[in-house]
Amino acid sequence: MGIFTRLYFLRKPLIFCAATGLLWTKLNNNNDIDKEKLQLIINQADLICQEFKEKQGIPGVSVGVTMHGSLVWKKGYGLADIEQRVPCTPDTVMRIASISKTFTATIAGQFVEKGKLNWDDTIDKHHPDLPKFLYENLPVSITIRQLASHTSGVRHYWKKGEPETDDEFNLPEYYITRSFSTVSESLSLFLNDELLHRPGTSWRYTTHGFTLLSAILERISDDKQTFVQLIEDLVIKQLDLRHTKLEYPDELISNRSRYYCRRSLKEGLRNVAYVDLSYKWGGGGMLSNINDLLIFANTLLQCRQTKSINSQSTKQLLKAETIREMWTPIVATKKKNTFYGLGWMITKEQPSSINEFTIPSHIYHTGGAVGATSILLIIPCSNNCSNLRCGICITILTNLQSARDIYQTALDISLLFRQISPCFSHSKL
Template identity: 40%
Template sequence: MYRKVGYVFGAAVGSFAVICGFKNQYLKDSNDELQFIQAANAQDVRKEIENNERNVLLSPSVSAAGYEKQNISLQNTIRKARDLAYRKKDEVGAPGLVIGVSINGKIVWAEGLGMADVENRVPCHPDTVMRIASISKSMTMAVVAKLWEDGKLDLDKPVQYYVPSFPEKTFNKEEVTITTRQLVSHLAGIRHYEKATSNNKNNRNNDKEIVSKEIKDKRNKTQANSAADRKDSSSTDQFEADKEFYSKERFATVQDALKIFQDDDLMFKPGTSFLYSTHGWTLVSAVVEAAASEPFPDVMRKFFQVMGLKHTYLDVAEPLIYNRSRYYSRNGSGNLKNVPYVDNSCKWAGGGLLSTVGDLLLFGNAMLYSYQWRSELDSVSGSVFPVAIPSLC
């Protein structure tokens, strides 16, 4: 029997999370309308495991003896995975991490390892809330897809149709058009984070003149800038060098956050190359705001509610968010230290959300089960606008 598997894992240093899955079954979707179907039973992770473990493991073709064998195999796998996670945690120097695994849409393992708050000795647990970094882009993309299928967003219109304040762009003195489709695909030519050096403008101009020869090196250099700065921490402070990544500035609206990059030159002609860009997703958030006719934070909060993501939030410092982890880095001697205050209002769509492994598994399963069916299987709660997916490609 094949199983659909998804897992999530987050770490309290800097905080990151990853969702992966293997899809070997096709699931029937009985709802022909293009609409969100709320993922059901967004329960406490521990209760979910306790209530669903037997149903997850025991298929109609498996006997009680077979179930026991499967259960032992699962526990052995968890034990090995836990050991691997502990080793990886120690290797990278993370104070703590959280792991979640689901099989066939049901959570079978969720566990915290290490500390979410070192100073107050608060351990990581399945309900620990962490920054989810660029998985924020995946959630924002689901909102983009919904707006598209509702007829509120045209992916191929120039972004100025939705964001008139965004400057018209040229590349090599040629007028060019940026579309939402290019933005969500990282094909728009908008830069990524930039190091705090005085010659970035000149570097961009030089690269633009010889783009056909050096675009690959430029892309790799741009994507790796924060890592390079961290390695050079002996000569310059990491947080000063990565001022954009560790921004402390509060932006009242996503439109205000566009000022970080809106007047900069494009890295290449839109549609001709690939450059991973979180700033591009800030522009996506402005498009979403215009298409939905309401502030981007409100759009996302409604999405969280519809999807049953009860522990997913915008990363804002002031509200009390229970079980929120602390964040750490290491100094030149390798000792743990608290990271400075960071305000992620500059990149909510691209890297500014908080969540738990339970909510990420809920969202991940909704993505895994969308646009998949097989006639002999019932529909699975968590399916999301199945017809939209191929049309967006």
């Protein structure tokens, strides 16, 4: 059994309400949350989710929230399969898109701890067979840190000289149907293309950069394990994630959603085109559900906070200093007040536009795939309390391509639950 199992959610008394999807637990022996207040918060969160689904025209949405390691709310909305009228539930498995990058970064962090890797190593140190990357026709070196923070210059879905766009779903490379048998084989898509900028001088989001990172992890692993084996052995089995895996299009997967798209809200829904995500497993090719993602998030939360309370916990997925480094801002992104660390986005504390309280620092990653939009968001504890998993985690998965406002929806819901958290300070500016 893994170091953090789904049984953790069942260690305390539960009250389940089928009508609202509420799963209530006693969160703290000394600071129990009033059930009536919790129900009011859940009712408000439910309205936010319903509005998000209807406004964006999303077929199916699943959402889950934990406070201090305990599941307080999860619910599914709409349909996982429109044609067969299959309801979307918290168990529905969907594409998690770029949240996959956080899993790849976790394995990289484990290799750093084992001494197999250093964030500032150059990639040719570990993979000397790769051709030299070029910038302005001159060879340059790329570090692991630059790959994991999107500062390497490795391209995304367009080549240097081609128009850059925020609407990547219009790019042909997004719809690859070829199956790649290995990560190394998929490197052929971009390995000989010139870098978009000199490494370390700019931030440009790149899924291919994480494909390259996953190839290096394969290269330095024990017995030259495949990335499939690394994900399975170092994360999935460790945490007992029963519904998380790399996507194979022809595999039979219980509770898997269908995927949909539309050109506009006025246009009807359509099934998405067939794609094979084996070309970007490490950057956007994984499947999961909200239950597994919340286990993953709470494990990382425990890793981050273990050192601060001098815990005597033994085995962990990552050491406290590793996850803290991964969650430290490295470079500013295009989004205001948002930075990128190592495999994660970080937003610093800022004033709220709707009330007198601050929006706390939080760590998250969004994802956009063919037929899916997703987010995993973590608000760590603002006090050094005795609960290793003190904080709020929320994940939202949808089966619609390009569903807008998912980040704001997740943030709004998390701030609702923060209002009743006994461990968060609500200091005014």
